Amino acid sequence: MNRPAAPADAPVLTAERLGVRFGRHIALRDVSLSIPRGRIVSIIGPSGCGKTTLLRCFSRMNELVSGARTSGTVHFAGMDLYGPDIDPVEVRRRIGMVFQKTTPFPKSVFDNIAFGPRASGFAGDLQGLVEEALTDAGLWSEVADDLDTPALELSAGQKQRLCIARTLALKPDVLLLDEPTSALDPEATARIESIIRALSPRYTIVIATYNRWQAARLSDMTAFLDRGELLEYGLTETLFTNPREARTESYLTGRTQ
Amino acid sequence: MMPRSVSGAGTASRAAGERLVAHVLLACTAVAVVALAAVLAVLVREAGLFFADVSPWRFLSEITWAPAAAEPRFGVLPLLVGTVQIAAGAAVFALPAGLMTAVYLDQYAGGRTARLLSGVTALMAGVPTVVYGLFALHFVTPALRVLWPGIEAFNALSACMVVGLMILPTVVVLSREALESVPAPLLDAGLALGAPKGRVVTRVLLPAASGGVLAAVLIAMARAVGETMIVTLAAGNESRLTWSPFEGLQTLTAFLTELGMGDAATGTREFQAFFAVGAVLFVGTYGIHMAGRMLVSRSVGRTGS
Numbered sequence: 276m277n278r279p280a281a282p283a284d285a286p287v288l289t290a291e292r293l294g295v296r297f298g299r300h301i302a303l304r305d306v307s308l309s310i311p312r313g314r315i316v317s318i319i320g321p322s323g324c325g326k327t328t329l330l331r332c333f334s335r336m337n338e339l340v341s342g343a344r345t346s347g348t349v350h351f352a353g354m355d356l357y358g359p360d361i362d363p364v365e366v367r368r369r370i371g372m373v374f375q376k377t378t379p380f381p382k383s384v385f386d387n388i389a390f391g392p393r394a395s396g397f398a399g400d401l402q403g404l405v406e407e408a409l410t411d412a413g414l415w416s417e418v419a420d421d422l423d424t425p426a427l428e429l430s431a432g433q434k435q436r437l438c439i440a441r442t443l444a445l446k447p448d449v450l451l452l453d454e455p456t457s458a459l460d461p462e463a464t465a466r467i468e469s470i471i472r473a474l475s476p477r478y479t480i481v482i483a484t485y486n487r488w489q490a491a492r493l494s495d496m497t498a499f500l501d502r503g504e505l506l507e508y509g510l511t512e513t514l515f516t517n518p519r520e521a522r523t524e525s526y527l528t529g530r531t532q
Numbered sequence: 533m534m535p536r537s538v539s540g541a542g543t544a545s546r547a548a549g550e551r552l553v554a555h556v557l558l559a560c561t562a563v564a565v566v567a568l569a570a571v572l573a574v575l576v577r578e579a580g581l582f583f584a585d586v587s588p589w590r591f592l593s594e595i596t597w598a599p600a601a602a603e604p605r606f607g608v609l610p611l612l613v614g615t616v617q618i619a620a621g622a623a624v625f626a627l628p629a630g631l632m633t634a635v636y637l638d639q640y641a642g643g644r645t646a647r648l649l650s651g652v653t654a655l656m657a658g659v660p661t662v663v664y665g666l667f668a669l670h671f672v673t674p675a676l677r678v679l680w681p682g683i684e685a686f687n688a689l690s691a692c693m694v695v696g697l698m699i700l701p702t703v704v705v706l707s708r709e710a711l712e713s714v715p716a717p718l719l720d721a722g723l724a725l726g727a728p729k730g731r732v733v734t735r736v737l738l739p740a741a742s743g744g745v746l747a748a749v750l751i752a753m754a755r756a757v758g759e760t761m762i763v764t765l766a767a768g769n770e771s772r773l774t775w776s777p778f779e780g781l782q783t784l785t786a787f788l789t790e791l792g793m794g795d796a797a798t799g800t801r802e803f804q805a806f807f808a809v810g811a812v813l814f815v816g817t818y819g820i821h822m823a824g825r826m827l828v829s830r831s832v833g834r835t836g837s
Contacts, residue, residue: 305613336720336723336724339720339723341643364726364727364728365726367723367724367726368725368726371724371725372724373716374720374721375717376715376717378715378717378718378720378721379738380718380722380735380739380740381736381739381740381742382739389725390722390725390735390736391725391726391727394725394726394727394728394731395726395727413588438721441721441725442724442725445725445726517657530766
């Protein structure tokens with residue numbers, strides 16, 4: 276795949292009539308939305324509304340689940356992500372994903388960060404790449420002297436920043452973050468949020484979050500999903516101050532969870 | 533509404549009932565402890581009498597084991613070497629095949645194939661060892677003779693291969709459990725980093741499951757060490773110090789079976805040798821188990837988040 280060279284705010288990801296079902300269960304129905312380049316987009320909604328499923332569609336992760344079927348299209352920089360000639364492994368290198376549960380590998384900090392570049396055959400300055408990724412994820416100053424330390428010995432917040440750094444080491448175009456702070460304390464959450472803000476001009480970031488206030492604090496645009504359907508999508512400020520749908524308003528004001 | 537009483541007859545009888553349950557459970561536990569203590573006591577007493585006559589150094593360093601000879605020799609080394617050879621040889625055959633089968637079942641096989649192969653594995657575990665022994669003697673050894681005409685009728689190679697077959701289900705089932713215990717998000721994370729599945733399996737899944745896989749290996753090795761029937765039928769029962777897989781040998785357990793079915797009179801040194809060899813077997817298998825536990829506890833938390 277060629278690197279897209281589109282201006283800021285041009286859509287980098289566009290889903291059209293996207294649907295996902297797992298066996299008989301419909302997880303996502305007719306979702307159409309565009310993610311603008313270089314922006315932070317939040318996907319909010321009640322538990323089980325399809326936030327994670329939508330996020331996983333963008334990096335072709337759902338097809339790893341047996342019984343999953345995806346319909347509709349997702350275009351990434353003009354290419355159909357689900358087209359017959361597209362290699363899902365290559366898609367995942369370009370559209371990185373960080374998960375809700377922190378997932379450090381049972382390896383050193385260095386080997387965790389180097390995992391992705393090594394898998395893609397990176398032949399350049401690995402040391403420099405690791406340092407850059409750790410710096411971008413706000414972890415370098417804490418681990419610079421301990422790159423050989425097992426990653427499992429880091430704190431919960433550090434582990435999640437390690438996972439973000441691991442994805443950044445691939446220099447993806449898009450960063451998908453699935454509830455990245457749900458298991459963290461307020462201090463670690465604030466740290467991750469400031470890192471996300473710092474990354475936003477260089478990366479397009481899509482966050483699935485159960486925390487509507489996090490969406491309000493961080494994102495330029497917000498999508499509200501309910502029972503697998505996209506009910507509302509627009510500028511965060513508009514959606515929070517003047518929601519179009521009654522269900523959106525009731526979710527935002529805490530009347531429904 | 534009146535507050536409910538927190539003391540009284542009901543509470544007292546419940547406490548008595550709970551004490552009774554605790555005593556019954558303690559009694560059940562005591563049965564196992566007493567039985568183990570009795571076995572150990574017999575082993576230590578008889579082995580002690582043996583070692584009063586034969587020095588432990590001679591027992592461990594001499595290279596001839598001939599307890600029933602006119603001039604008996606009690607060098608346990610041939611039996612030890614035979615046992616290690618069978619266990620290690622069986623592991624060479626069973627571990628790669630077992631581990632790869634477990635990875636296939638866990639990661640690649642479809643639901644129906646996995647169920648079918650799991651059924652076959654369970655069936656293999658149910659085959660009596662005497663059947664495996666006859667298979668080794670009447671099928672494997674003749675087949676090996678085609679390749680190596682000089683191989684003896686009783687040989688270690690055929691025993692290793694078939695003991696490997698016997699411990700294969702143990703390796704498969706326990707390794708698969710270890711692989712299944714690795715959290716799915718860890719694999720997802722590897723794949724989400726654009727790594728091909730094979731790389732995620734070898735660089736993430738297997739290291740994360742290594743503690744459980746090591747435990748599987750050690751439990752399977754302990755089974756191989758304790759195996760008697762296949763070894764006796766395939767490798768014969770002649771004690772000699774050899775590392776050649778083409779020759780017959782005797783293991784600790786094969787000797788115990790031979791003597792246990794023989795006519796050594798109670799109180800003789802030959803009879804006491806039975807317990808000395810039993811003690812070596814006990815220490816060896818206990819050591820393997822302890823090593824396994826140590827390795828597993830060292831790797832605990834390797835998959836934690």
